[in-house]
Amino acid sequence: MADFQTEKAAVRACQAALEAATGESLGAVLAAHTTGDYRWRGYHPFGELAGADAVARTFWQPLKDALRHLQRREDIFFAGSNEMDGHASVWVVSMGHLLGLFDAPWLGIRPTGKLAMLRYCEFHRIAGGKIAETAMYFDIPHLMAQAGQDPFPLQTGAFLVQPGPRPHDALLHDPQDPETGRRTLAVINAMITDLGQWKSGLTLEDELARTWADDMIWWGPHGIGATYTIARYAKQHAGPFRAAFAERSQTRHICRLAEGHYGGFFGWPNFTARHIGGFMGMPASGPAGEFRIIDIYRRKGDKLAENWVFIDLLHFWKSQGVDILDRAGRL
Template sequence: MTDFQAAKQIVRDYHRVLATATPGTIADVLAQTTSRDYIWRGMHPFNLLTGAADVARLFWAPLLTALTRLQRREDIFFAGLNEIDGETSTWVVSMGHLVGLFDAPWLGIPPTRKMTFLRYCEFHKIADGRIVETAQFCDIPHLMIQAGQNPFPPQTAAHLVQPGPIGHDGLLYDACDPAQGAATLATINAMISDLGTWNLGLPLEQELARTWHDDMIWWGPAGVGATYTIDRYATQHSGPFRAGFSERTKTRHMCRMAEGHFGGFFGWPNFTAVATGGFMGMPASGKAGEFRVIDIYRRDGDKLAENWIFIDILHYLNTLGLDVLDRMDGGFQT
C-alpha cells in the first residue's frame, strides 16, 4: 500500500500559505514550496513557465491583484502514482473554484467589482518534499462571461458555476483502499480505449453505455457547457464534436492516476484534430487544432458517473490563428 499522506500534506500546506499571500509576497511563497527547477504548465496565454519567480510574476501576482480577497473552494482532492511514467512519480490533484472580488483588470478583462468564480484544476508532482511540477488550468472564458465579455456563439449545452461530486465526498484527505483507486483507473482506461478510436462500430449511445452510467453528468467548460444523461451528452457535445473534426490523433497524457472513486489525467496536448467545421461556431480551417485537456472523473460501481473537464479553448483557437484575448484592452504582458 502506497502512502500518499505526506505528499497530500505538502499541497495542503502550500494552499494554506497561498491563502495569505499578496502580490508582493507570492514569489517568496512559491520559492519556499517549489523546487528550483519548478515547471508550471498553464492555459493560454501563460503556457509553459519555469521557475517560481516567473510563475509568481506572470500568473499569481496579477491574479491576486485582480481578484481580491481570494479564497479556494475545493471540491475534489486526491493523490496517486502516475501510470504514464510507470508509477514512478506521485501527484496530488486539487479541483474547485477560486472565488474573489473582481476589482482590477486581468488579461484585459474589465473588472465587475462583483463576486467571481474561477474554475480551476491543479496536478502537482511531488518530490523531495517540494512541488516540482504543476499543471494548472483555469476556465478563463467562464470568467470573461461573468464579466459580460462572452467571446463565443451560443453553446450546445449549459454552463454554470459547477458543483462538486453529488455525494460531497471528493476531498480525500485521509488514506484510501488502494483497490478502489485501481478499479477507478481501470474504468477510466476502458473509457479511453473506447473513446480513442471513434470507430467502435457501435451507435454513439451504445458505445458510451459501455463505461458510463445513463445518468452521467459531463461538466464541460465555458463555450461548450455541461450535459446530463448519455442521450443529451451524445446530442449536445460528443456527437457534434466528432462531426466537427477529422484526423484525430491518439490520446496522449503526461499524468493519469486515481485514488478511491476519483481519478483523472492531463495532456500537453492530449490530441490534435482537423476542424471540418461547426465546433463552437467555427468554420472549417483545414488546420490541426491542439487540445490541452484536464479530465477529472467520479466512478460509481463499475462505471463512470461524473466528469469535470478543463479544455484550454483559448489555446485551441490560438492554434487556428484566433487570439481571443487580443481583442481585450490591455491583454497579457510578459
C-alpha cells in the same frame, strides 16, 4: 502500500501559504514550497513557466491583484502514483474554484466589482517533499462571461457555475483503499480505449454506455457547457464534436491516476485534430490543432458518473488564427 499523506500535506501547505501571501512575498512563498527546477504549465496565454518567481510574477500576483481577497473553494482533492511513468512519480490533484472580488482588470477582462469565480484544476508532482511540477488549467472564458464579455456564441450545453461531486465526498485527505482506486483507473482506461478510436462499430450511445452511467453528467468548459444523461451528452457535445473534426491523433497523457472513486489525467497536448467546421459555431479552419485537456472523473459502481473537463480553448483557437482574448477585449 503508499498512502500519499506526505505528498498531500506538501500541497495543502503550499495552498494555505499562497492564499495568505500578498504582493511581492508571493515569489518567496512559492519558492519555499517548490523545487529549484519547478516547472508550471498553464492555460493560454500563460503556457509554460520555469521557476517559482516567474510563476508568482506572471500568474499569481496579477490574479490576486484582480480578484481581491482570493480564496480557494476546493471540491476535489486526491493523490496517486502516475500510470504514465510506470507509477514512479506521485501527483496530487486539486479542483474547484478560486473566488474573489473582481476589482481590477485581468488579461483585458473588465472588472465587475462583484464576486467572481474562476474554475481551476491543478496536478502537482511531488519530489523530496516539495512541488516539482504543476499543470494548472482554468476556465478563463467562464470568467469572461461573468464579466459580460462572453467570447463565444450560444453553446450546445448549459452555462453554469459548476458544483462538485454529487456525494460531496471527494476531499480525500485521509488514506484510501488502494483497490478502490485501481478499479476507478481501470474504468477510466476502458473509456479512453473507446474514446480514442472514434470507430468502435457501435452507435455513439451504445459506445458510451459501455463505461458511462445512464445519468452521467459532463461538466464541460465554457463555450461548450454542461450536459446530463448519455443521450443528451451524445446530442449536445460528443456527437457534434466528432462531426466537426477529422484526423484525430492518438491520445497521450503526461499523468493519469486515481484514488478512491476519483481519478483523472492531463496532456500537453492530449491529442490533435483538424477542424472541418461546426465546432462552437466556427467555420473550418484548416491546420490540425492541439487540445490541452484536464479530465476529472467520479466512478459509481462499474461506470463513470461525473466528469469535469478543462479544455484550453484559447490555445486551440489561437492555433487556428483566432485570438479570443483580443476579440473579446473589443466587446
